[in-house]
Amino acid sequence: xxxxxxxxxxxxxSLCKTNDxxxxxxxxxxxxxxxxTGIEKRRLCGEExxxxxxxxxxxxxxxxxxxxxxxxxxxxxxxxxxDYITPSMACLVQERLGASCPAFDVNAACAGFLYxxxxxxxxxxxxxxxxxxxxxxxxxxxxxxWEDRSTAVIFADGAGAVVLGEGGDxxxxxxxxxxxxxxxxxxxxxxxxxFRSNGTKAxxxxxTSDSDGREIKKARENYLYMDGQEVFRxxxxxxxxxxxxxxxxxxxxCGDVTYVMPHQAxxxxxxxxxxxxxxxxxxxxxxxxxxxxxxAAAIPILLDETRRKGMLKxxxxxxxxxxxxxxTTAACAVRWGRE
Ligand code: UT7
Numbered sequence: 001x002x003x004x005x006x007x008x009x010x011x012x013x014s015l016c017k018t019n020d021x022x023x024x025x026x027x028x029x030x031x032x033x034x035x036x037t038g039i040e041k042r043r044l045c046g047e048e049x050x051x052x053x054x055x056x057x058x059x060x061x062x063x064x065x066x067x068x069x070x071x072x073x074x075x076x077x078x079x080x081x082x083d084y085i086t087p088s089m090a091c092l093v094q095e096r097l098g099a100s101c102p103a104f105d106v107n108a109a110c111a112g113f114l115y116x117x118x119x120x121x122x123x124x125x126x127x128x129x130x131x132x133x134x135x136x137x138x139x140x141x142x143x144x145x146w147e148d149r150s151t152a153v154i155f156a157d158g159a160g161a162v163v164l165g166e167g168g169d170x171x172x173x174x175x176x177x178x179x180x181x182x183x184x185x186x187x188x189x190x191x192x193x194x195f196r197s198n199g200t201k202a203x204x205x206x207x208t209s210d211s212d213g214r215e216i217k218k219a220r221e222n223y224l225y226m227d228g229q230e231v232f233r234x235x236x237x238x239x240x241x242x243x244x245x246x247x248x249x250x251x252x253x254c255g256d257v258t259y260v261m262p263h264q265a266x267x268x269x270x271x272x273x274x275x276x277x278x279x280x281x282x283x284x285x286x287x288x289x290x291x292x293x294x295x296a297a298a299i300p301i302l303l304d305e306t307r308r309k310g311m312l313k314x315x316x317x318x319x320x321x322x323x324x325x326x327x328t329t330a331a332c333a334v335r336w337g338r339e
Contacts, residue, residue, distance in 0.1 A: 003117075003124045003132070004167025004337040006067065009060025010160040010297075010304040011053040013139075014046040019153070026149045033153050038267020042156035042292030044141045051083050051092045053159035054137035057300070058093055061133065065163035072163075073129035075103035076119060078112030078136040078296040080325070081143060085188070089137065099133075109184070110263050110324025111175075112136060112296035113160070114332055117320075118173045120164055135161040136296035143186045145223035154266065155224075156292030160300025171317070172249035173332040174242055182210030184231055184325040186224040235265060235323045239273040242321050242331035250333040254278040256317050258336075259306065263322035264288035264298040273321075295324065312336045 018041045019030035033039050045053070054077060062068065075090045075097075082089035082105060090103035108115035113136035123129040137159035144152045214230070239262060247254070257279050262270050267288055274284045287302050294301060299320050306312060316336040323329040 001124055001127070001166060002121050002168055002170035003164040004169040005162050005334065006165045006338070007061045007063070007065025007163040008161070008300065008304040008307050009057045009062070009064055010301045011056035011060070011158065013043045013048060013053060013157045015044040016041055017044055022153055026146065026152065028149050028153055036268070037154050038286070038288050039154065039292050040289045043158055045139045045157045049083050050079065050081055050137050050139035050157065050159070051089060051096070053139070053157070054089055054093050054135045054161070055096045057137065057159035057161040058097060058133055058135055060304070061161035061163045065165070067131055067163055069097040069099035071131045072099045072101045072133050074101050074120065074123055074132045075099060076116040076132065076134045077103075077105045078108065078116045078134070079105055079138055080107055080109055080112070080186070080295065081139045090135075093135065108324065108328045108330065109326055110265065110295045110298065111322040111326070111328040111330040112324070113299050114173075114320055114322050114330035115175060115328070117170070117332060118175055118330070121170055121173065124164070124166060130166055132164040133161060134164060135159060136298070136300045138295040138297045140224070140293070140295050143222070143224045145220055145225070147220070148223075150228050151224060151226045154293045156294050158291060158294040158297045158301050160297050160302075160304050162300060162303070167337055169335040169337045171252070171333040171335060172246050174246050174249065174330065176238070176242070176329045178327045180210050180212065180327045182214060182227070183234070183327060184224075184226045187222060189222065232266065232269060234327055235269045236272050238323050238329040239269065239321050240276050242329055243273070243277060243319060246319060246321075246331040246333050252317060252333060257283060257319055258316035260284045260319045260321065261299055261302050261306070263324070264291060264302065265293045265323070298322070312338070314339050
């Protein structure tokens with residue numbers, strides 16, 4: 001027993017910013033962003049919070065699945081940008097929806113939504129739940145360093161959600177972690193404890209090199225730092241490896257795959273991975289041109305958009321693959337069980 005996807009939903013923030021809009025506030029250009037990332041525009045939060053987006057996506061998914069908040073046995077939120085350090089975003093969503101089930105967050109960065117699906121699978125396997133709400137929601141614009149043009153231009157905000165029910169549609173799942181805190185990170189607040197020597201001033205990182213021996217660059221206090229090229233190399237290698245592995249574990253040939261829904265981090269990463277696999281290029285779905293990189297929200301948003309376009313039919317085989325800070329990777333094969 002694993003699960004089946006009963007419904008999907010997503011939510012878009014109110015601001016839509018083109019590459020030309022970004023070029024007005026930093027030294028960049030539409031040509032650079034399009035050619036290096038494939039992004040044309042992205043959605044960013046205005047007055048709304050990431051919790052608002054998570055709740056809206058959840059409501060759409062519950063409506064699609066025909067379930068109410070009272071039917072939920074567990075709420076999982078994948079996020080690194082919740083509005084509070086505590087309580088978790090999942091608790092805020094539970095309160096807002098009027099649900100009464102346990103709720104907690106999963107932090108595996110951009111791979112968080114797939115990690116959360118794997119956590120949910122365990123609850124189904126132990127027969128503890130019948131309906132689980134899994135949300136990926138991020139407002140990376142809150143932690144992006146808008147003075148670092150190589151990072152700020154790729155990230156965006158949004159939320160996607162699924163409602164899971166009992167079923168046998170998770171065909172295989174694979175999670176990996178290669179601990180490395182220097183390639184992609186944002187530090188938490190340091191606080192003002194008077195008994196610490198750096199109690200009022202954040203000491204961004206104490207180490208000077210990461211587990212691979214590379215120099216760790218210091219982020220500006222509490223902002224996101226990314227070594228783009230290192231993450232790029234890691235992403236390409238892991239996406240190819242994980243997709244091959246997941247197909248092997250699920251006993252799938254390339255021809256069995258209906259769509260690959262990869263993390264929307266950079267169009268060039270997706271194109272390169274596609275070129276190294278025997279899966280037809282057009283099966284790799286992309287919306288990064290319109291949405292940017294929404295981290296843990298990227299895959300559930302893409303899934304919801306694909307479903308709402310009427311592109312999914314019962315029995316379709318979907319491969320999800322993601323990677324992110326950690327460094328984490330995750331992939332899974334899911335059969336689409338709805339008409
Ligand atoms: O979802 C989380 C995981 N994240 C990722 O998967 C991101 C992976 N990495 C990437 O997507 C790419 O590394 C980036 C899009 C972030 C950067 O692209 P890149 O091709 O690796 O560029 P770069 O950082 O090596 O910079 C190349 C040049 C530099 O100029 P010089 O030194 O060659 O003169 C940069 O200063 O491009 C310059 N540059 C820019 N120019 C205009 C960097 N960012 C920009 C920019 N606009 N926004």
